[in-house]
Amino acid sequence: MPEPIPEAIKTRGAASNPEGRFETRTREDFDDGWLLDEPDRPRPDTTVTPEASRSIITRNQSPDIGFEQSINPYRGCEHGCIYCYARPAHAYLNLSPGLDFETRLFYKPDAARLLEEELRKPGYRCSPIALGSNTDPYQPVEREYGVMRSILEVLQRCRHPLTIVTKGAALIERDIPLLADMARDNLVEVAISITSLQPELKRALEPRTAGPQARLRIVRRLAEAGIPVMVLVAPVIPFVNDAEIEQILQAAHEAGAREASYIMLRLPHEVKGLFREWLQVHHPQRAEHVMSLVQQMRGGKDNDPRFGKRMTGEGEYAQVIAQRFRVAAARLGLGRGRRLKLDTALFRPPPPPPPDKGQMGFGF
Numbered sequence: 001m002p003e004p005i006p007e008a009i010k011t012r013g014a015a016s017n018p019e020g021r022f023e024t025r026t027r028e029d030f031d032d033g034w035l036l037d038e039p040d041r042p043r044p045d046t047t048v049t050p051e052a053s054r055s056i057i058t059r060n061q062s063p064d065i066g067f068e069q070s071i072n073p074y075r076g077c078e079h080g081c082i083y084c085y086a087r088p089a090h091a092y093l094n095l096s097p098g099l100d101f102e103t104r105l106f107y108k109p110d111a112a113r114l115l116e117e118e119l120r121k122p123g124y125r126c127s128p129i130a131l132g133s134n135t136d137p138y139q140p141v142e143r144e145y146g147v148m149r150s151i152l153e154v155l156q157r158c159r160h161p162l163t164i165v166t167k168g169a170a171l172i173e174r175d176i177p178l179l180a181d182m183a184r185d186n187l188v189e190v191a192i193s194i195t196s197l198q199p200e201l202k203r204a205l206e207p208r209t210a211g212p213q214a215r216l217r218i219v220r221r222l223a224e225a226g227i228p229v230m231v232l233v234a235p236v237i238p239f240v241n242d243a244e245i246e247q248i249l250q251a252a253h254e255a256g257a258r259e260a261s262y263i264m265l266r267l268p269h270e271v272k273g274l275f276r277e278w279l280q281v282h283h284p285q286r287a288e289h290v291m292s293l294v295q296q297m298r299g300g301k302d303n304d305p306r307f308g309k310r311m312t313g314e315g316e317y318a319q320v321i322a323q324r325f326r327v328a329a330a331r332l333g334l335g336r337g338r339r340l341k342l343d344t345a346l347f348r349p350p351p352p353p354p355p356d357k358g359q360m361g362f363g364f
Contacts, residue, residue: 008281011207012044013080014098014274044103046078048141051106056114056151057129064307067130067163071115073147075106077135079167081195081206082278083235086134088269097270102208105141112150116350119158126347128161132191138168140208152178155187158350161342165191165232169210169218180225186343191230191261192219194248196241204282205241216255223256228340230259236321237265238293239286245321246328253332260334262325264313265294272302293317 058070076090080102087097095104108114118124131137137148148171155162156178164179166172172179172190182188196202197212210218222229231252236242249260267275279287291302297313298304304313312318329336 008204009044009099011080012099012102013082013084013205013207013278014102016274016277017096017099018270018273044099046103046105046141048105048107048145050109051075053108053110053114055118056108056111057118060133062307064311065133067133068127070130070133071111071151072134073108073111073131073137073151074135074139074141076101076104078102078105078139078141079136079206079209081167081209083205083237083265083267083271083275084135085266085268085271087271087274089134091270098274107141107145107147109145109147111147112154115151115154116353119154119160120349120352124349126160126344128163128342128344129155130163130165132165136166136168136209137164138166138171142168142171149175154350156182158348159185159187159346161187161344161347163189163191163342165193167193167195167206167209167215169214173218173221176221176225176227179222179227183225183227185346186340187346189228189230189340189342190222191232191259192222192252192257193232193234194252195234196244197247197251198241198244201241204278205237216251219252219255219257223258228259229257230261231257231334232261232263233325234261234263235265236262237290238297238317239290240283242321245324249325249328249332249334253334258335260325260329260332260336262321263311264297264318264321266310267294267303268305 056071058072060068060070075093077084077086084101087101090097090101090104095101131148131151137151142148152162152175154160159182162182164172179188179190192215194212194215195205199211202209202212219229219231231249233245233248236245245262252260265275276287276291279290283290295301296315297318299314304310312322326336
């Protein structure tokens with residue numbers, strides 16, 4: 001007997017909370033008949049917990065990623081994108097990559113102090129810091145906690161180059177004056193990720209992100225402020241949003257984007273099960289066909305983690321997507337994801353902290 005398909009939870013991406021791959025026990029829901037008349041599934045609340053950290057900068061050695069350093073102000077992401085490849089990281093905390101990833105968040109209250117400490121180390125070598133490479137730095141909780149803002153203020157003072165990837169709108173608009181100041185010295189580039197121009201599909205895939213028109217407006221606002229903007233069509237999902245590639249590029253170009261790139265759907269670890277569940281909830285008639293195309297790109301599997309293949313896939317379908325993207329970007333004069341060579345020569349380490357003068361203020 002097939003397992004029952006869970007129902008969607010309003011404003012959440014995942015419909016369930018499966019155990020992470022490191023857990024030693026499993027739980028199984030059982031309907032004893034008492035909940036048959038329940039009108040709606042309860043919406044899980046969001047909790048945000050401070051996370052103690054010794055460092056703030058993560059170093060990258062993956063050969064198919066175009067940055068050496070990154071910072072993630074938050075762990076977990078309230079945006080709830082069902083396809084997010086960062087979901088499996090919650091398993092390291094003995095939390096679920098499902099609903100836990102969207103509702104049990106962690107922030108780094110000492111991010112600015114830790115960043116200053118790392119930047120002033122004698123051996124520090126300046127290279128652009130990527131923000132938003134894992135979870136979105138402009139997710140809704142940023143409005144209250146301001147961790148991203150505190151990081152940007154340190155980087156601005158030090159004239160340190162950075163890149164940003166986000167699906168946000170209102171909160172990055174808050175920071176346009178700061179980013180415009182850095183853009184005048186060739187210190188920043190922003191990528192706005194647009195997955196679909198259809199509000200209904202956006203709400204199902206990415207329930208708490210800014211809408212497509214809001215993202216196009218922020219592309220325009222950033223461009224008007226002199227901030228270089230890239231549009232990131234990510235992820236491209238077979239038979240779900242792949243038909244929109246050309247329309248997204250056209251709309252982003254008209255809004256002022258200079259560059260464009262794309263990433264094919266990736267389904268590492270627990271994400272594959274969550275995405276299959278999402279298909280059964282939202283698109284049951286096409287679920288089998290979608291996964292068939294995914295597997296055609298991934299050597300017959302749901303996922304292929306190999307460097308150089310994981311972002312673009314391989315095979316006939318992946319080649320068709322690559323050709324369509326290449327032709328559309330060329331027609332619009334969009335550079336194909338060529339990161340700007342941001343200026344590292346202006347970097348100045350932060351000054352040392354004032355001496356601790358002790359309880360009596362004598363510096364002993």
